[in-house]
Amino acid sequence: MLEAIGARSIDDLFAPIPAEYRLNRELKIPRQMAESEIVDWFQQRSKENGSEYASFLGAGAYMHYRPVIIDSLISRGEFLTAYTPYQAEISQGTLQAIFEFQTMICELTGMEVANASMYDGSTAAAEAAMMAVRVTGRSSVVVAKSLHPEYREVLATYAHHQGMPLATVGYADSGRIDPKELERTITPETACVLLQSPNFFGTIEDVAAVAEIAHNKGALLVVSIAEAVSLGIVEPPRDADIVAMEAQSFGVPVGFGGPYCGVIATREKYVRQMPGRLAGQTTDRNGKRGFVLTIATREQHIRREKATSNICTNQALVALMVNIFMNVYGKVGLRELAKQNLAKTAYAADQFGKHAQILFSAAPRFNEFVVKTSEDPYVINGRLLGHKLVGGLPLKKFYPELGNAALWCCTEMTTRTAIDTAAGMLAESEAEEPSGDRAVEEVAR
Amino acid sequence: MKHPTPKATRHVNQNEGLIFEKSSPGKAAWKLPPLDVPEVDPAKLLGKAERKDLGSMPEVSEIEIIRHFTRLSTWNYAIDLGMYPLGSCTMKYNPRVNEVVARLEGIANGHPYQPEKISQGALRIIKTLSDCLLEITGMDAITLQPAAGAHGELTGLLMVRAYHEAKGNPRKKVLIPDSAHGTNPATAAMVGYAVENLKSNARGMVEVSALEAQMNEDVAALMLTNPNTLGVFEQEIHKIAEILHAKGGLLYMDGANMNALVGKVRPGDFGVDVMHLNLHKTFSTPHGGGGPGSGPVAIKKMLEPFLPKPVVISKPDGTLGFEYDRPQSVGRVRSFYGNFGMFVRALAYILANGPDGLRETTEDAVLNANYIRKGLEGTYDLPYATPSMHEVVFSDKLQTKKGVRTMDIAKRLIDYGFHPYTTAFPLIVPGALMIEPTESEGREELDLFVEAMKSIAQEVEEDPQTILDAPHTTRVSRLDETAAARKPVLRWKPA
Numbered sequence: 001m002l003e004a005i006g007a008r009s010i011d012d013l014f015a016p017i018p019a020e021y022r023l024n025r026e027l028k029i030p031r032q033m034a035e036s037e038i039v040d041w042f043q044q045r046s047k048e049n050g051s052e053y054a055s056f057l058g059a060g061a062y063m064h065y066r067p068v069i070i071d072s073l074i075s076r077g078e079f080l081t082a083y084t085p086y087q088a089e090i091s092q093g094t095l096q097a098i099f100e101f102q103t104m105i106c107e108l109t110g111m112e113v114a115n116a117s118m119y120d121g122s123t124a125a126a127e128a129a130m131m132a133v134r135v136t137g138r139s140s141v142v143v144a145k146s147l148h149p150e151y152r153e154v155l156a157t158y159a160h161h162q163g164m165p166l167a168t169v170g171y172a173d174s175g176r177i178d179p180k181e182l183e184r185t186i187t188p189e190t191a192c193v194l195l196q197s198p199n200f201f202g203t204i205e206d207v208a209a210v211a212e213i214a215h216n217k218g219a220l221l222v223v224s225i226a227e228a229v230s231l232g233i234v235e236p237p238r239d240a241d242i243v244a245m246e247a248q249s250f251g252v253p254v255g256f257g258g259p260y261c262g263v264i265a266t267r268e269k270y271v272r273q274m275p276g277r278l279a280g281q282t283t284d285r286n287g288k289r290g291f292v293l294t295i296a297t298r299e300q301h302i303r304r305e306k307a308t309s310n311i312c313t314n315q316a317l318v319a320l321m322v323n324i325f326m327n328v329y330g331k332v333g334l335r336e337l338a339k340q341n342l343a344k345t346a347y348a349a350d351q352f353g354k355h356a357q358i359l360f361s362a363a364p365r366f367n368e369f370v371v372k373t374s375e376d377p378y379v380i381n382g383r384l385l386g387h388k389l390v391g392g393l394p395l396k397k398f399y400p401e402l403g404n405a406a407l408w409c410c411t412e413m414t415t416r417t418a419i420d421t422a423a424g425m426l427a428e429s430e431a432e433e434p435s436g437d438r439a440v441e442e443v444a445r
Numbered sequence: 446m447k448h449p450t451p452k453a454t455r456h457v458n459q460n461e462g463l464i465f466e467k468s469s470p471g472k473a474a475w476k477l478p479p480l481d482v483p484e485v486d487p488a489k490l491l492g493k494a495e496r497k498d499l500g501s502m503p504e505v506s507e508i509e510i511i512r513h514f515t516r517l518s519t520w521n522y523a524i525d526l527g528m529y530p531l532g533s534c535t536m537k538y539n540p541r542v543n544e545v546v547a548r549l550e551g552i553a554n555g556h557p558y559q560p561e562k563i564s565q566g567a568l569r570i571i572k573t574l575s576d577c578l579l580e581i582t583g584m585d586a587i588t589l590q591p592a593a594g595a596h597g598e599l600t601g602l603l604m605v606r607a608y609h610e611a612k613g614n615p616r617k618k619v620l621i622p623d624s625a626h627g628t629n630p631a632t633a634a635m636v637g638y639a640v641e642n643l644k645s646n647a648r649g650m651v652e653v654s655a656l657e658a659q660m661n662e663d664v665a666a667l668m669l670t671n672p673n674t675l676g677v678f679e680q681e682i683h684k685i686a687e688i689l690h691a692k693g694g695l696l697y698m699d700g701a702n703m704n705a706l707v708g709k710v711r712p713g714d715f716g717v718d719v720m721h722l723n724l725h726k727t728f729s730t731p732h733g734g735g736g737p738g739s740g741p742v743a744i745k746k747m748l749e750p751f752l753p754k755p756v757v758i759s760k761p762d763g764t765l766g767f768e769y770d771r772p773q774s775v776g777r778v779r780s781f782y783g784n785f786g787m788f789v790r791a792l793a794y795i796l797a798n799g800p801d802g803l804r805e806t807t808e809d810a811v812l813n814a815n816y817i818r819k820g821l822e823g824t825y826d827l828p829y830a831t832p833s834m835h836e837v838v839f840s841d842k843l844q845t846k847k848g849v850r851t852m853d854i855a856k857r858l859i860d861y862g863f864h865p866y867t868t869a870f871p872l873i874v875p876g877a878l879m880i881e882p883t884e885s886e887g888r889e890e891l892d893l894f895v896e897a898m899k900s901i902a903q904e905v906e907e908d909p910q911t912i913l914d915a916p917h918t919t920r921v922s923r924l925d926e927t928a929a930a931r932k933p934v935l936r937w938k939p940a
Binding site for chain 2: 001002004005006007010013014015016017018021022023026027028029030031032033035037038039041042043044045046047048049050051053055057059060061063067069071072073074075076077078079080081082083084085087088089090091092093094096097099100102103104106107108112113114116117119120121122123148150151153154156157158160161162163204206231232233234235236253254255256257258259271277278279280281282283284285286288290291292294295296297299300301302303304305306307309310311312313314315316317318320324326327328329330331332333334335336337339340342343344346347364381385390393412415416419
């Protein structure tokens with residue numbers, strides 16, 4: 001091939017790189033490994049990563065069962081190794097799948113249009129807030145303190161250079177957003193109210209009431225949904241103007257935090273302010289139904305610095321996992337699945353409530369609840385680890401005002417045995433007088 | 446077809462409607478285990494928050510789902526079917542061992558908030574990949590948090606801005622060459638910078654004298670893709686860096702084309718201050734029909750305080766952990782730690798190649814692009830004679846005489862069994878054909894591609910209408926994109 005090109009050596013082809021910058025040694029990285037060695041190396045890492053533990057962690061990353069056909073289907077090379085479907089004639093598989101995904105997200109969220117995906121729930125929430133700013137021509141955002149703390153951090157990062165002031169509204173004793181404080185915080189410059197439901201504590205918000213407060217003052221309502229399975233049995237936020245969702249619960253591995261699947265859904269009238277790719281239906285020259293990426297004039301490759309967002313690559317293959325999951329459970333199964341989550345959580349909250357305080361019990365919840373103990377939850381979790389159980393997320397780091405509180409999560413995967421074991425350990429610890437001199441084992445961040 | 450090709454032939458293709466059109470009550474693909482706790486009454490627990498209706502969500506059986514998606518999949522072109530020469534997108538082979546290791550129990554099911562002492566495997570993967578990427582780029586520190594290339598750009602520019610702010614002046618604008626990806630200007634706008642265009646010279650490179658004239662203390666950074674979108678290495682990169690640095694500006698490198706450099710030259714050695722990588726391009730993680738990606742950002746020492754948090758650190762006891770106490774951090778750009786599953790795949794790719802394999806990969810990518818260039822020179826117009834690295838950009842100048850444009854040629858290429866190249870980009874080449882074969886292709890596939898492109902050029906002369914009507918072999922002909930955008934139908938609705 002060199003001969004065909006007319007080059008004497010490979011180095012000839014790299015002549016454009018000034019000699020003084022060329023690397024004249026091998027890279028200092030691990031040596032080439034055989035496939036068997038690679039599998040072995042990662043198997044070791046897998047074992048060092050809690051592969052034998054049952055977990056009560058949720059907080060934006062939920063362990064639900066993943067039907068096996070998800071991986072069978074997404075492993076097909078035609079889905080796995082295809083690019084963004086810009087060449088519609090040879091991408092109809094991906095495009096039709098996106099169109100169906102958009103449809104199902106609309107059905108579930110009560111919105112009229114949904115995009116093809118965003119990076120995750122946190123960036124979807126931040127981009128939804130920026131979208132509300134474009135729609136209303138107002139500048140600021142009112143955000144619930146019960147929105148996932150890491151989503152709030154991402155929002156703050158994005159807002160910082162957008163001239164988008166943020167105001168935070170606290171939660172009431174019910175765990176829901178404080179309506180009086182919300183009234184007071186919305187100003188004529190508020191573009192939107194951003195809250196999560198079920199919120200970070202698992203509490204289901206009264207979306208209709210919040211929508212009324214926001215709309216009366218000319219602001220939009222953006223609802224973030226981090227636990228998609230809730231949509232099987234919890235009324236969707238039909239009064240919202242934008243829904244910013246994390247669909248990880250629908251068949252996506254917890255996977256140490258990613259890749260996940262963000263989505264934005266909204267009203268038809270706002271579609272041209274929406275970020276991200278959209279698939280639309282059209283016809284070919286013979287009148288046959290087909291699908292294309294559409295309304296691309298919002299996007300960076302056309303509009304450059306005037307685009308609605310800089311997003312290009314999204315989470316397409318993960319959206320396909322979500323899509324397949326929604327098909328597997330469908331209209332009836334999603335409700336039954338959500339009902340099992342509800343039952344496990346109700347049982348766990350009852351059991352834990354015998355020995356410790358369950359906060360925010362006045363409002364309904366989905367699959368998470370906050371347990372307040374007299375003992376430091378890090379210490380309790382340290383003991384649970386010995387029983388191959390990972391306890392709830394201590395909330396001190398995010399909500400110091402809640403003291404020794406932890407966020408526990410149950411899904412259909414949580415067994416009664418695990419719940420009973422954890423409740424038993426909690427009973428033991430709460431029966432004892434908390435001793436100040438016990439060394440706190442730092443088991444979480 | 447007038448000029449048959451050995452690459453592809455027609456065969457039966459299954460029709461398939463929308464999944465909603467197959468749905469009917471009573472069909473199901475799910476089964477839940479018996480409940481081991483007492484049943485609950487949702488109405489009692491949820492009150493008016495209870496949902497009663499799931500609208501037109503589908504009800505279908507498992508075999509129907511399998512067939513539905515299998516049929517849809519056969520309507521896609523993919524790397525697994527053949528060469529996918531999309532310039533700048535780097536469609537290389539996605540090794541299957543990557544998929545296997547990403548699904549190992551502790552890796553696929555590790556929770557991001559599980560205690561650090563049972564997260565050492567994931568932390569070790571993050572640390573090892575970070576170390577490899579730093580050695581490959583010649584940079585000092587790195588974050589893996591950004592979820593894609595454009596997200597990496599955002600993160601990089603946030604750090605640039607924080608750096609300037611810490612010095613007392615955030616500065617006002619970012620310089621971007623006219624050959625840049627659209628994400629570059631869109632990103633600069635998101636970080637509150639004005640975009641100033643930088644014209645390319647006759648060789649397709651940054652004109653150093655123009656940069657010198659435009660550079661002043663208002664410029665925060667130059668965003669440069671190197672090799673640039675013409676596949677040309679910016680030979681005067683050291684002068685470019687000097688001009689920026691002399692006036693306190695930073696050099697941002699868009700690493701979209703890093704696959705032309707790995708193991709041969711390191712951006713950190715030629716003056717780059719901040720850069721992103723696309724793990725889904727250079728490091729073989731699958732594109733999956735548009736994502737997920739992963740866009741790590743590597744930086745020089747002076748930018749380290751501004752890294753997104755958390756940062757992975759080695760603790761005194763030898764274990765790894767996350768550090769959150771970073772007062773100068775730009776903050777978080779994503780929840781948790783980024784697209785971890787992509788880190789696993791990228792690291793598996795690096796381990797499978799090792800130092801020698803990565804270098805050879807780069808050499809083969811450049812060799813393949815130059816082989817295509819040689820094969821098609823004369824048949825298609827080459828607007829810039831500057832040597833090519835990993836991709837080559839032709840134009841449709843010779844074919845427009847017959848009314849045939851780059852998109853038409855691209856559509857005809859489909860009939861020959863190939864995915865089209867990138868069309869109409871970069872913007873500085875009117876009617877661009879941007880071709881990137883990657884290292885994955887052997888000579889036989891490259892020869893078939895060259896032959897197909899030559900055959901199309903001949904068809905343009907003899908029968909341009911065949912090209913204008915292409916593709917002829919796909920299940921749908923050219924789709925009406927104008928109608929799709931004018932009256933958008935973005936979801937299915939029950940009749």
